[in-house]
Amino acid sequence: MTRIHPVIMAGGSGTRLWPVSRRHHPKQFQRMLGTRSMFQETVRRVQGSAGAHSFTEPSVIGGHAFGDLITGQLAEIGTEPARIVLEPFGRNTAAVAAIAAAIPEDEDGLVLLLPSDHFMSEPQAFREAVGAAADRASEGYVTTFGITAREPETGYGYIRQGAAMGGSVYHFDAFVEKPNLETAKSYVAEGRYTWNAGIFLFPAALMRAEMQAHAPDILTASLAALERGARHGPVTHLDVESFRACREDSIDYAVMEKTNKGAVYGPLECGWSDIGSWKAIADLADIPESGDVISLDNDGCYLRSDGDTLIAAVGLEDLIVIAHEGAVLVAPRTRAQDVKAIVNALKDANRGEWL
Numbered sequence: 348m349t350r351i352h353p354v355i356m357a358g359g360s361g362t363r364l365w366p367v368s369r370r371h372h373p374k375q376f377q378r379m380l381g382t383r384s385m386f387q388e389t390v391r392r393v394q395g396s397a398g399a400h401s402f403t404e405p406s407v408i409g410g411h412a413f414g415d416l417i418t419g420q421l422a423e424i425g426t427e428p429a430r431i432v433l434e435p436f437g438r439n440t441a442a443v444a445a446i447a448a449a450i451p452e453d454e455d456g457l458v459l460l461l462p463s464d465h466f467m468s469e470p471q472a473f474r475e476a477v478g479a480a481a482d483r484a485s486e487g488y489v490t491t492f493g494i495t496a497r498e499p500e501t502g503y504g505y506i507r508q509g510a511a512m513g514g515s516v517y518h519f520d521a522f523v524e525k526p527n528l529e530t531a532k533s534y535v536a537e538g539r540y541t542w543n544a545g546i547f548l549f550p551a552a553l554m555r556a557e558m559q560a561h562a563p564d565i566l567t568a569s570l571a572a573l574e575r576g577a578r579h580g581p582v583t584h585l586d587v588e589s590f591r592a593c594r595e596d597s598i599d600y601a602v603m604e605k606t607n608k609g610a611v612y613g614p615l616e617c618g619w620s621d622i623g624s625w626k627a628i629a630d631l632a633d634i635p636e637s638g639d640v641i642s643l644d645n646d647g648c649y650l651r652s653d654g655d656t657l658i659a660a661v662g663l664e665d666l667i668v669i670a671h672e673g674a675v676l677v678a679p680r681t682r683a684q685d686v687k688a689i690v691n692a693l694k695d696a697n698r699g700e701w702l
Contacts, residue, residue, distance in 0.1 A: 349400045349481050350456040351548070352429070353393035354447040357386055357409030357417060357463040358437050362690040363624045363683070366674035367651075370702050375464035376416045379622060380631055386417075386463040387424050392470045393459060394426075398478020400457075406430040406450050407463075408443050411584065418582070431582045432573065438593045441562055441601035444547065445569035446585075448554035457484055458554065460547045460598075466631060468618025476515070480548050480612040483516045489549040489557065489606060491519065493541025493613030499531035502623060502684065504543035504599065506611050507534075519609030522599050541613040544621075547598065557608065562601040568593035625649065625667045625676075626683035638670075647680065674701055 361374030368374035375386045393402050407417050411433045430450050447460045467473050484490040493506045509520030534540035558566040575586035603609055620627050629649035636642050638652035647665040652658045656670040669676040693701050
């Protein structure tokens with residue numbers, strides 16, 4: 348039985364879910380779909396067993412500003428973390444992967460690196476997939492998880508499957524960044540492409556070796572920041588100056604596009620969504636309104652209030668209306684991705700109090 352060490356990435360700002368997701372309380376710590384936050388649901392998803400393998404206590408890597416949120420929400424669900432590593436500022440996922448590969452003391456175990464802000468309606472299917480992928484990852488592969496490309500989505504990266512390795516695991520043939528619509532349509536039609544979920548399973552020593560080969564500067568700076576950081580119990584604050592020297596890059600570009608030790612499990616069927624927009628929330632919500640809402644003769648709308656502001660709507664079609672902490676968002680469902688433009692406009696107008 349292999350021990351799997353979950354390392355949860357809890358950084359990020361989730362600007363497309365403004366005004367609920369804000370700098371002081373981003374989307375992963377919000378209760379978007381139910382009574383627990385997406386971060387808490389992610390922690391629960393990686394507890395117990397994964398097929399024949401077992402999960403250890405989770406570790407978390409997140410921003411310094413989120414330290415209290417991380418410890419508080421873990422305590423709410425009765426989870427003791429193996430480690431909490433707090434970044435003074437973001438340096439993207441390559442630095443996170445380097446730090447994640449240095450956390451476990453168990454060199455024979457595997458690291459499962461995953462985002463904290465995704466939704467899965469079938470968590471048991473995900474655990475079974477991790478268990479199946481662990482058998483191949485243990486043989487010396489950085490294994491990703493590809494989600495069934497249900498439609499030609501231009502907001503996701505894609506993974507092209509290569510030769511079969513057994514079961515649902517394939518050699519990693521190529522990673523493709525977000526394509527245009529016509530290219531995305533061709534990927535879906537071909538059937539060899541899956542959406543890149545940004546989830547990785549790997550032996551810790553292998554990830555360190557691959558980073559040494561392809562991004563040694565990121566590895567060196569990240570490990571220096573961890574080793575020189577201030578540790579208090581399970582919590583480590585990375586050393587600021589060491590981490591400042593770390594180049595910003597994603598694990599996809601820094602390692603996955605260059606390695607010959609990549610594999611992909613797919614397609615993964617677990618009811619996955621990256622909750623990347625209010626349309627995604629609306630599509631998954633059990634009811635079309637939440638909070639203090641009066642809705643009359645509306646069609647295809649999603650209305651959500653934090654309870655402090657009454658939303659009264661009549662005769663609307665295909666709109667999203669969100670009221671939260673004094674701010675109100677109104678947008679067509681078809682333009683939900685454009686909420687980020689509002690956040691940028693607030694920045695340009697020096698309206699930081701609303702961010």
